[in-house]
Amino acid sequence: MKTLIKKAIQVLDRKLSRRHWAKRTLVVGPEQPVDGDSVASTRALIHYLRKSGKEAYTLPTRSMFRTLDWILTEAELHPSMLSIVGPGLTCDNLEVAYQTLLLSWVPDEIVVVDGRPERIGFNPGAVPVYTIDHHGDEFRDDDEAYLKSAPSAGCLLMERFGIYEPILAVSILTDTYWLRQNQPARAARYLAALTEHGLTDELLEYYQARLIDHKEPRSLYALKNADIRFSEDGELAFAVLADADPVLHRAVSGQLTYYSRHSCTVRGDGYVSFRSSDPCVDLRPLARKYGKGGHPRQAAGQVDPGDRSCMERLFQDFIELVADDRKHCSLKIA
Numbered sequence: 001m002k003t004l005i006k007k008a009i010q011v012l013d014r015k016l017s018r019r020h021w022a023k024r025t026l027v028v029g030p031e032q033p034v035d036g037d038s039v040a041s042t043r044a045l046i047h048y049l050r051k052s053g054k055e056a057y058t059l060p061t062r063s064m065f066r067t068l069d070w071i072l073t074e075a076e077l078h079p080s081m082l083s084i085v086g087p088g089l090t091c092d093n094l095e096v097a098y099q100t101l102l103l104s105w106v107p108d109e110i111v112v113v114d115g116r117p118e119r120i121g122f123n124p125g126a127v128p129v130y131t132i133d134h135h136g137d138e139f140r141d142d143d144e145a146y147l148k149s150a151p152s153a154g155c156l157l158m159e160r161f162g163i164y165e166p167i168l169a170v171s172i173l174t175d176t177y178w179l180r181q182n183q184p185a186r187a188a189r190y191l192a193a194l195t196e197h198g199l200t201d202e203l204l205e206y207y208q209a210r211l212i213d214h215k216e217p218r219s220l221y222a223l224k225n226a227d228i229r230f231s232e233d234g235e236l237a238f239a240v241l242a243d244a245d246p247v248l249h250r251a252v253s254g255q256l257t258y259y260s261r262h263s264c265t266v267r268g269d270g271y272v273s274f275r276s277s278d279p280c281v282d283l284r285p286l287a288r289k290y291g292k293g294g295h296p297r298q299a300a301g302q303v304d305p306g307d308r309s310c311m312e313r314l315f316q317d318f319i320e321l322v323a324d325d326r327k328h329c330s331l332k333i334a
């Protein structure tokens, strides 16, 4: 009977988007990647729980991007963590951080946002783990997890738990690449909901300004010294860099997307990256032909950097692939 009543209360709670949060919660994202969604969702959940009178903290992270390092502050860490963190509130070993935390504060529950418990980078021990994740198509809503496909984990915090912290705009913007991909229309609805919960023009401007990274200045010289050509219609850019530096390669490859819809950047050591913003294009067959693979619109290959005829063939193959994919495209824009 007791179990039946408990089950009935759980069903009602779910219907009302409620959850019985623990008194002490440790909120963490996956060890990797530490991205805008994982840190913004972590911050939002911590602040929501604290406003509800609970104790909530997170652990240091393994890495931190300069564009995100303002989101989690010392206030989100338990005081016992402050002596072990390095620059950007990061640490090398999350197991050590967790064990240090347990010496002075033991959570009743660990909530993993934006990833699965296998990837948190430490062993939770006897502390129960609850997962909130938007990756994959699986749907699950029970005592251990809320899993649902969504533009970001932050969207699940809003939808299922009624957590509308303005910082979740960061979770949406970063995971949808500024509403360009990954369920962008659905994401716009969540963003609109945040504007009714404190997301002002000033805040959204501020978040976006903080998230913009400065370009690598050396990429200007790499561009100047590169062998760059375009397809006849100018829609496709092809660049061969003299340098093998991956930072410059990534920067130039990013720059080219401002000039053309499709781009191919060959690094000094023969590593090739393909990009396209055209939903009709699938780069994977080309990537496989050149020995690697990837995603439909971002993929990689490998060539012999000394072989000029191979480079020429790559350029022509890329032009042909794009022309072919565009010819057979059935995407409607209405």
Ligand SMILES: [Mn+2]
Residues within 6 Å of the ligand: 037, 038, 114, 134, 152, 153, 175
């Ligand atoms: Mn995410």
